[in-house]
Amino acid sequence: MATSRYPQSDLQNKETLCRNVLIYGHCRYENTGCAFNHDQNRSNSVQNSPGGQSNQSDFPTPGLRNLLERAELTCVRPQREKGSQCRLTVIHPGWAALRGITERKCARWPFKEINIFLPSSQCGCLYSQRSRLYVAIKSLIQCELKANPFIAATPAAAQDGEASSTVFNPATFREFTPSNFELSTGITANGTASDTGLSFDPFTMPNVGQALPATPFNPYADDPTGLAGSSAAYFQHQNAYTAPLQPLQYHLYAPVGPYRDDLLPFQRQIHDFFLPEKLREEMQRKSEALQQVMPNSTLPPLDNYYSLVPLDTSHRKSSSVFGYTTWVYKATSSKSGKTYCLRRLEGFRLTNEQAIRSVKEWRRLNNGSVVTIHDAFTTRAFGDSSLFFVQDYHPLSKTLAEVHFTQPNTTHGTRFNAKNPIAESVLWGYVSQIANALKAIHTLNLAARCLDMSKVIVTDKNRIRLSACSILDVVHFEARRPVQELQQEDLIQFGKLILSLATNTPPNQLTNLKGSMEQMSRVYSKELTDTVLWLLTPAPAGATPKGIEEFIRGIAVHMVATLDASLHEADTMKSELFRELENGRLVRLMAKLGAVNERQEFDGDRAWSENGERYMLKLFRDYVFHQVDANGNPVVDMGHIIRCLNRLDAGSDDRICLTSRDEQTSFVVSYKDLKKQLGNAFGELLKAGKQPTARGFQGSSH
Known part of the structure; x- marks a missing residue:
């Protein structure tokens, strides 16, 4: 009888993928005598070819293969049992049904012991090595399966309705990606998203807040909205924020940043010239509540009082x-x-x-x-x-x-809202x-x-x-x-x-x-x-x-402590009032400059604001408010504006260079001269207008 020129063991080795390729990605003995297969594509082509030796019996039934494909495996190892049997154990942390089905069916599968060498570091992170893991499972089955493959359908296969003629191909497995983000994706009976080939897109999630399933409240999680239970923890909570119904009303100034230690004693930040942000917002809210009215109110006027607004927060009578x-x-x-x-x-x-x-x-x-x-x-x-x-x-x-x-x-606080003394x-x-x-x-x-x-x-x-x-x-x-x-x-x-x-x-x-x-x-x-x-x-x-x-x-001691706290509060409010006092002076200066600059006509002279002392005030206005950089971009520096106005109000002897917009005219003038010119120009307007109430403006020109 004619026999093969190669021993049977060598033929098996030719079809077995080298374990070095599985572990390290290459084999250093590939060209120096290693008898195993080093080409993964060749192994796949032999499986898929019509004349190849691999057929449906080379791998378990489609139902079991479906379970293995959908499982998030953490470790695969063979275990010796009695006799010559070896049980294929699939350990999965959350799917006990898969483990039971696999152990039960593989126990009736006779084959000798084979060791699959996997580094211990890969046993806990096989999500990134999923293709390599299934190649190892396939090699184990191809090499050791001799005869009598078990053929049995599983409930998962019957539910999914997959064709039993499908051939296992490791290349078809996608890398692990967090699921359950696209809520419109169908969910299978196993609890995982169906393979639709769609990746996560944060811009294709309309009405996600209404579609989220109800989850139990977790008092230990920092998630009062309860959205963490319906999305994977790999991503941030993209939908926990709800847009306000209307724009914020208190955004006139930027919030105060952290204290800067690099400022010198004579340096100031922009917020040092205004009220503190919290105090300003509180006063704004109180002012808004003071002026609140009810449109189309049915409450009648009373004697000398009108615009009645109810203040009761509860509609219950007491x-x-x-x-x-x-x-x-x-x-x-x-x-x-x-x-x-x-x-x-x-x-x-x-x-x-x-x-x-x-x-x-x-x-x-x-x-x-x-x-x-x-x-x-x-x-x-x-x-x-x-x-x-x-x-x-x-x-x-x-x-x-x-x-x-x-x-x-409620006499006592609940576990979620405990009352502190x-x-x-x-x-x-x-x-x-x-x-x-x-x-x-x-x-x-x-x-x-x-x-x-x-x-x-x-x-x-x-x-x-x-x-x-x-x-x-x-x-x-x-x-x-x-x-x-x-x-x-x-x-x-x-x-x-x-x-x-x-x-x-x-x-x-x-x-x-x-x-x-x-x-x-x-x-x-x-x-x-x-x-x-x-x-x-x-x-x-x-x-x-x-x-x-x-x-x-x-209780005299505690009365004195309360009095001391009220005195400190009065001092704080007085210091804040001094800030606004300085701002009032700057507003009066800006009112004077606005009244003089760009005046259309005065005393029959259409060019009154462009001649004489008024022209330097116009250049000063450009110097303070209309500065640009080397590229012509506007420079908005509040510190520069406030510093210039303060020096003008004080009449400083510091000199500045004022340049016209066409850069053809330049003046070197002091703040003291500019203050005098502003007072003269504004005085002319007051005399011509004959306004008896102009005294308040004159008082600030000292």
């Missing part, structure tokens, strides 16, 4: 404090043009005119911790008998309940300000009677004022009680208010005072706890009633 439903409005006075706050008591019927006259006593009160009362009147403009109180309006103010109790119905220094500030207000009220033989958390407003940072103090005097005028008794109740309400803030407990849930005091003593100092306890403890029968003066003497 009558727990005064016994009547109350509403708060902002309105403008037709007499003074100022804005006031109107508090309305709905359905109140005035039975005694002396009741409303009691408000006159509150007009004499002038204290920084009490909202000033101006007037009280009744009206039927709302279709009922309503009582209105007119007070000062503090824009963007909030109540203590809104600031410290965002969820009034208020700082003790803040509580001492509240105590000092309320004590100041009660001192002024009790001195006038009055009682506040309304130390409710919803009637104490916060106008600035840690700055509070008592509001609606005179309302109960009018509402309960018939059932009058001694003033001394009402003042003692003020102290008790004062203590309950501070205790509610210290324990984060709403006043309506503050039922166990003893337990609340024990809770407060575990967080705050003994001095603050004893202070609240003194307020809550009524005076013994027959003893001298407690007074607010005695209380102030006990």
Whole structure:
């Protein structure tokens, strides 16, 4: 019998891809006697050729091959079992079904042990070596499969409906790319995106916010929108930002950057000449709230007040404090043009005119911790008998309940919104300000009677004022009680208010005072706890009633600290005011230059602004505002503009060179001469116009 000239083992080696090519990409013994195959394309061509030895039996069934193709493999290794069997183990971290199917079917597949050498560094990063990994699997099966290949369909193959005649080709495998970004791509039953050949394009994702699936909230992830669960972590959150409904309103100046250490003591930044950004924005918001109106409002005008705007943030009616439903409005006075706050008591019927006259006593009160009362009147403009109180309006103010109790119905914070205790220094500030207000009220033989958390407003940072103090005097005028008794109740309400803030407990849930005091003593100092306890403890029968003066003497140290903080704040605001004072001088200079430069005609002379002293002022205007670089590009330097205007206002002896636009005329002149010329030119305009109000401009020319 004729036999092959080559041993059977050599024939197998000719078709086996060299492991050095698999590991290193090349084999140094390729031309010096290595018997294995070094051409990957040849191996693929033999498979795909009609006459090649490789057929469907060289690789497992299409169903198993589909599982291997779609799996994100992390390690492939053969393991010896009993006898001569070797089990092909596929380890996948998240797909237990693939592992079970593969182990079960390969256990019935007899072949001898083969070692596939893979570096340990590649076992955890085979996403970039996917083609090489499947070539190793293919070589293992081609070399060791002798007969009886198992042929069985898998559920994955039945679902995908792939043709069983498809031949395995490692070149068809694409490199790993993060999936689930294009939400319009179909998702297969295995949970991976179908192969559509499309790459990720961030500009082809319309309506992605609506298409994102709902994901559970993760309290440990810094992703409040919950979008991280629907996209791969390889990319940034491209759709977490939502565009504002309208452009930002406070973009007049750029935000202040970090402090620069390389500035010399005499150097300044542009922001040093203006108000701080945060202070300016806060004042802008308050000014906007002050001028806010409601177009097409149905609220009627009241006596001398018009342009009513409701200030209540909640539409729920509440009558727990005064016994009547109350509403708060902002309105403008037709007499003074100022804005006031109107508090309305709905359905109140005035039975005694002396009741409303009691408000006159509150007009004499002038204290920084009490909202000033101006007037009280009744009206039927709302279709009922309503009582209105007119007070000062503090824009963007909030109540203590809104600031410290965002969820009034919840005693304790949730796991996502835990309530932190208020700082003790803040509580001492509240105590000092309320004590100041009660001192002024009790001195006038009055009682506040309304130390409710919803009637104490916060106008600035840690700055509070008592509001609606005179309302109960009018509402309960018939059932009058001694003033001394009402003042003692003020102290008790004062203590309950501070205790509610210290324990984060709403006043309506503050039922166990003893337990609340024990809770407060575990967080705050003994001095603050004893202070609240003194307020809550009524005076013994027959003893001298407690007074607010005695209380102030006990907290004098903290009153001084509050006074010191207010003095520092006043100094800060005064220094900021000085900045704007300098800016006012520059505005007056620019107004003068604008009135003189480019004037069309004056006193019958059409060239008045182009002759004599006015011509140098025109060149100075170009020197300050119209500078260009060597290429003719405009140079906008705010520091240069402010520096030149300051020197002009001071009349400095520094000289500058002024050049005409055609570069044919040049002047060397000092700021002192320019200031004199500007004053003369502007004086001529004032004399010709005969404006008696021009004095304000003349005063700035010194």
